Amino acid sequence: MTYDLSLLEPSLAKWRASEALRMAYGSLYRQMHSAALPGPALEVGSGIGVIREFIPGVVTSDVAATPYVDCALSAYELPTNHGGPWATVYLLDVLHHLRRPFAFFESAASVLDIGGRIIMMEPAATPGGRLFYRLFHHEPIVPAAINAPYDFREDKYGGEFANMAMAWC
Structure with missing residues (x-):
């Protein structure tokens, strides 16, 4: 799970x-x-x-x-x-x-x-959004990690994946 x-x-x-x-x-x-x-x-x-x-x-x-x-x-x-x-x-x-x-x-x-x-x-991964989420939210915003073929491995969140830059890229 x-x-x-x-x-x-x-x-x-x-x-x-x-x-x-x-x-x-x-x-x-x-x-x-x-x-x-x-x-x-x-x-x-x-x-x-x-x-x-x-x-x-x-x-x-x-x-x-x-x-x-x-x-x-x-x-x-x-x-x-x-x-x-x-x-x-x-x-x-x-x-x-x-x-x-x-x-x-x-x-x-x-x-x-x-x-x-x-x-x-x-979430808005704009510069202002990145600052807001970095200060007030636990999920990462890493635009450089969003690239083809857009199949992502689990990250440090215990098997989950989250990158709030997804919609920005």
Whole structure:
């Protein structure tokens, strides 16, 4: 398992305690939803499943089965929607954790409806973003490590992979 389940309870406690956090993420989710198509939607990497507070009806998922998500799945082998396609696949702060991002895109393309959308938001790896995340976040931003063939090995996070420069490169 490459997912630290011990982070979920503290994340939920922070979520419940911080109105500012809920407002910030609510704004992000509403922006994402404004670009979505009508129809069934899947979120990949749902964590504590807060998307449902802002976008009702979304199927939540993560790499591990937890009480916070509807299903456990691999981002590299996305399921259909009960045999049918998804209209939208959401990811918020997930791409930079994928060791095989192109395998995810291939999988998502295979289960999306014609004209379906992948809607993602990722950390900004701009100079200001790099400084902010270096000071306040534990995941690295290493643009030089993002290069072809875009298959990444696990890093120092106990089998996990994270490079917040992914969307920047």
